[in-house]
Amino acid sequence: MIKPIQNAFKIPELRKRIMFTVMLLIVYRLGAHITLPGIDDGALEAFFNDLRARNESTGNVLALINIFSGGAFSQMTIFALGIQPYISASIIMQLLPLLIPSLEKLSKEPDGRKKITQYTRYGTVLLSILQGIMISVLLRNPGSLIGGDAGVIVNNPTIWWHALAVLTLTAGTAFVMWLGEQITERGIGQGISIIITVGIMAGFPKGVATVYNQLFQNPRFGILQLVLLFALIIIAVMGTIFIHLSVRKIPIQYGRQIRGGKVFGGRSMTLPLRVNTAGMIPIIFAVMLITFPSVLISLLPAEWGGWVGVLASLMDPGNPSFLYLSIYALLIIGFTYFYTAVQINPVQMAEDLQKNGGFIPGLRPGKQTAEYINTTLTRITLPGALFLAAIAVIPISITSWLEVGGMVEGASVLIVVGVVLDTVSQIESYLTMRHYDGFLKDRRVKGRRGR
Helix, strand or coil: HHEEEEEHHHHHHHHHHHHHHHHHHHHHHHHCCCCCCCCCCHHHHHHHHHHHHHCCHHHHHHHHHHCCCCCHHHHHHHHCCCCHHHHHHHHHHHHHHHHHHHHHHHHHHCCHHHHHHHHHHHHHHHHHHHHHHHHHHHHHHHHHHHHCCCCCCCCCCCHHHHHHHHHHHHHHHHHHHHHHHHHHCCCCHHHHHHHHHHHHHHHHHHHHHHHHHHHCCCCCCCHHHHHHHHHHHHHHHHHHHHHHHHHHHHHHEEEEEEECCECCCCCEEEEECCCCCCCCCHHHHHHHHHHHHHHHHHCHHHHCCHHHHHHHCCCCCCCCCHHHHHHHHHHHHHHHHHHHHHHHHHHHHHHHHHHEEEEECCCCHHHHHHCCCHHHHHHHHHHHHHHHHHHHHHHHHHHHHHHCCCCHHHHHHHHHHHHHHHHHHHHHHHHHHHHHHHHHHHHHHHHHHCC
């Protein structure tokens, strides 16, 4: 993995792409430290500390938003929303074709993907405006979320300040989205994923500081617990790499066809099906859904009886119960199957194979092939779903016991490891192409000399 990165800087084009990506990421991180106008930084920090102390459920929802913004949300900067509205809009646009036949038809057209991408951008702006309005209202009246007198965060909350805040947050999200698209087009790797990864890695020093403080301040956290924490991280990374690279290869045979006196086809290939097709999307869905009941329970008045306290303890993500972890794991498994079904259409795959003269040995083209692909996909999705549930649930249990973590370590590992592997794979592809071009060029030169 290190060798391709070293060789990458020897190629001018690839070196230019890497430097372009680094420059845009620096711009992104600079913007993540520019606070919205009119914000009292001290009051804002006190508000988030008080929120985490009073309401663990709402704090975890905001922590999920904060991790995708690279810590910009807790500082309420111009990039506070980060890329989260774009992710939400992308997920919505992937699900809408199942409900709207016209969008499904549009996605299959030659230029349909470009139009859907444009709709995703419009959806991103719309979601940014709605979330910007909610944030501006919250900053003006923080007591509505944590109760009591939460202090004054905005120095002069006029209607013009609200308009400026919404406009700034929306423009910040649009700019981050543009940065991601520019990285994808002119840089290296998938831009949006790299931006999310950089945001996650930006919180790494704070996590190290938390572990360091726990080692000297928490009597329950010693050398044994520290070794256990590092072992957990290593196992999670190794497991993520294994699942990310695991594929089930289905043999495909193409029949021979004679066109104009020339023979086409007759070759053997494989159809790779990834074990973890859904990626980290199921964890994001499950986190959003599992924290929603917790937020509702926290809003119920305490005088309603002791059952409110029982429900709050059962659904408390800060001290997760067995019921909470079980529901969380089942949600991840269910969403994994659902999102995999959205991403892969066995009937369409069977039709494409049949159109191109391909078939699976021993199976008839069409319905029988589609059923085989669907059965195989269902079987290999199970270990992927169980792994996602394990990598999400086990870190919660251990870090809650050690008092050193939040709720989204599993998603963080999946994102960071997956993006690093994809980026390195793309760098290796550039190096392979250059190697082949150089080899063919040398052969042509030698052939000319031989003549």
